[in-house]
Amino acid sequence: xxxxxxxxxxFRMTIVAAALVGATAxxxxxxxxxxxxxxxxxxxxxxxDQIAAIYLGKSNDMKPVDSGxxxxxxxxxxxxxxxxxxxxxxxxxxxxxxxxxxxPQEMKTxxxxxxxxxxxxxSVGYVDRGAVDASVKVVYEIK
Amino acid sequence: MQLTQAGSAFVGFLFERKIMSRKxxxxxxxxxSVYSASxxxxxxxxxxxxxxxxxxxxxxxxLDLADYSNSAFQPDGAGFNHKWSPEVDSLFGLQxxxxxxxxxxxxxxxxxxxxxxxxxxIIEWANVxxxxxxxxxxxxxxxxxxxxMGSDTRLVHYANTAVRPSTELYxxxxxxxxxxxxxxYGFSTGPIKHTTRVVWGRNRTAFANNAHGRNKGIWAIVxxxxxxxxxxxxxxxxxxxxxxxxxxxxxxxxxxxIADLGITYDNGKWVILVEAARTWLRPELSPSSLxxxxxxxxRFGKFTPYVQYGKLDPVDDVLNSGTRSxxxxxxxxxxxxxxxxxxxxxAQYDHAQAQNGSRGGFIHAQPGYPVDGSADMVSVVVDFVF
Numbered sequence: 420x421x422x423x424x425x426x427x428x429x430f431r432m433t434i435v436a437a438a439l440v441g442a443t444a445x446x447x448x449x450x451x452x453x454x455x456x457x458x459x460x461x462x463x464x465x466x467x468d469q470i471a472a473i474y475l476g477k478s479n480d481m482k483p484v485d486s487g488x489x490x491x492x493x494x495x496x497x498x499x500x501x502x503x504x505x506x507x508x509x510x511x512x513x514x515x516x517x518x519x520x521x522x523p524q525e526m527k528t529x530x531x532x533x534x535x536x537x538x539x540x541x542s543v544g545y546v547d548r549g550a551v552d553a554s555v556k557v558v559y560e561i562k
Numbered sequence: 563m564q565l566t567q568a569g570s571a572f573v574g575f576l577f578e579r580k581i582m583s584r585k586x587x588x589x590x591x592x593x594x595s596v597y598s599a600s601x602x603x604x605x606x607x608x609x610x611x612x613x614x615x616x617x618x619x620x621x622x623x624x625l626d627l628a629d630y631s632n633s634a635f636q637p638d639g640a641g642f643n644h645k646w647s648p649e650v651d652s653l654f655g656l657q658x659x660x661x662x663x664x665x666x667x668x669x670x671x672x673x674x675x676x677x678x679x680x681x682x683x684i685i686e687w688a689n690v691x692x693x694x695x696x697x698x699x700x701x702x703x704x705x706x707x708x709x710x711m712g713s714d715t716r717l718v719h720y721a722n723t724a725v726r727p728s729t730e731l732y733x734x735x736x737x738x739x740x741x742x743x744x745x746x747y748g749f750s751t752g753p754i755k756h757t758t759r760v761v762w763g764r765n766r767t768a769f770a771n772n773a774h775g776r777n778k779g780i781w782a783i784v785x786x787x788x789x790x791x792x793x794x795x796x797x798x799x800x801x802x803x804x805x806x807x808x809x810x811x812x813x814x815x816x817x818x819x820i821a822d823l824g825i826t827y828d829n830g831k832w833v834i835l836v837e838a839a840r841t842w843l844r845p846e847l848s849p850s851s852l853x854x855x856x857x858x859x860x861r862f863g864k865f866t867p868y869v870q871y872g873k874l875d876p877v878d879d880v881l882n883s884g885t886r887s888x889x890x891x892x893x894x895x896x897x898x899x900x901x902x903x904x905x906x907x908x909a910q911y912d913h914a915q916a917q918n919g920s921r922g923g924f925i926h927a928q929p930g931y932p933v934d935g936s937a938d939m940v941s942v943v944v945d946f947v948f
Contacts, residue, residue, distance in 0.1 A: 477755075477788075501830060502830065503864075503900075504900075504903065505864065505900035505906065506830070508720070508903075508904060508947060509720060509721050512615065512715065512718050512720050512721040512947045513714070513715050513718070513721045515611075515613050515657070515659075515947075516613065516615060516655075516657060516670070516714070516715055516718045516721070516947075517706065517714035517715060518659060518666065518668035518687070518689070518691065518701075518705075521609055521611050521659065521661060522611070522613070
């Protein structure tokens with residue numbers, strides 16, 4: 420009696436939990452990532468090569484800002500630069516520890532990235548599309 | 563504010579350990595204060611960053627009557643002195659970099675086993691760089707001597723595939739830093755990016771066993787090229803070498819020249835490094851030598867298995883205190899696992915073979931240790947950066 424009711428509740432909870440996990444997983448896997456610059460910046464679009472060059476320290480045309488949001492970050496680096504985190508870290512180590520460049524500044528969430536990029540017209544960042552507001556504009560969309 | 567406290571604490575630490583002179587410490591503190599003061603202003607944006615790197619590891623060698631060591635700076639190694647030595651590869655480095663408009667200051671301190679067998683931190687680099695424009699910059703102070711392809715990141719093992727740079731190659735010139743001036747000019751020819759550098763300086767180095775060297779008139783010209791998945795490093799250097807081997811044995815100052823050519827290829831899957839160097843020396847000190855190495859790695863997700871081969875041969879064969887000019891080769895196989903964010907675990911097997919009737923690179927040879935000996939080494943390390 421008690422057991423049956425518990426089982427139903429338990430079953431319902433499991434379904435809800437699974438749905439939530441599924442929804443989050445789906446969201447993470449398909450994180451809609453866009454590259455943004457400040458609304459004050461005159462640029463309207465950027466190419467993947469330009470963005471990759473900035474984020475791999477090959478160009479210092481703009482200041483790159485990193486996101487602390489793991490799925491957004493890994494989506495960005497694998498799609499735009501074609502590299503995984505360890506490779507990017509190794510590339511930056513070669514630049515940082517030779518004094519050639521400073522690594523991208525890391526912000527915690529997409530909202531923090533938007534704030535940082537909006538405030539500085541020389542910076543570029545990548546965020547989840549949902550975080551974009553009027554203070555920044557999208558210059559590249561990750562497919 | 564936290565960065566200001568960290569910065570001041572770091573400067574204080576360096577000053578107290580007598581690593582940083584009072585003058586340098588004051589300059590550093592001023593920079594730290596300038597940063598904190600201008601952090602409140604809106605126009606100024608100096609950036610201070612603290613980064614670090616290190617390796618924790620151990621090497622085991624089956625040598626009984628000699629040691630395997632990493633370089634001429636280590637007083638002992640794995641084998642006769644320690645069956646498992648954590649001192650050959652372990653190290654920790656901290657770097658403080660401040661940039662403000664066209665200026666950049668970098669100070670890098672490293673703690674590792676040094677010739678006196680203690681671990682007191684030393685200032686590996688301390689230099690100031692000024693960028694005149696997008697192409698031309700000048701650096702003054704102490705910096706890494708760009709002898710080899712991996713000279714700048716010789717100690718940042720995380721940035722390299724294998725556990726340690728090829729000993730055959732790096733043994734040719736173990737001195738790694740210079741106090742002087744570095745002028746750098748960057749330009750492009752079509753899709754190729756070039757950076758040409760001219761270096762002038764001098765250097766004092768302490769080696770193991772109380773030997774020390776004074777190098778003056780160091781001149782080098784270096785060209786680094788980047789083209790797609792390739793990078794090329796070509797360098798030519800001359801220095802006046804004055805080596806004091808012991809209180810009674812001093813070598814006459816003589817010119818030492820070294821030419822190096824290195825190529826890397828990395829397409830995300832394959833990561834290959836090929837490098838060769840040739841030295842010119844007067845035979846009384848050491849023979850002229852030719853060394854080369856090849857490292858090939860293949861990435862499978864987070865794993866990168868690799869093989870490496872290094873060879874050293876004398877160009878002139880000389881008899882020196884009973885043994886012939888050092889020649890050796892090392893065959894290496896290992897795997898790198900980037901298991902978590904900024905960490906890499908590496909396990910490596912080396913087979914080192916001394917040749918040409920010499921003791922190769924083995925040190926602390928005990929009575930009875932033969933020439934042309936060989937050794938098997940197993941190394942396990944964890945490299946990190948932050």
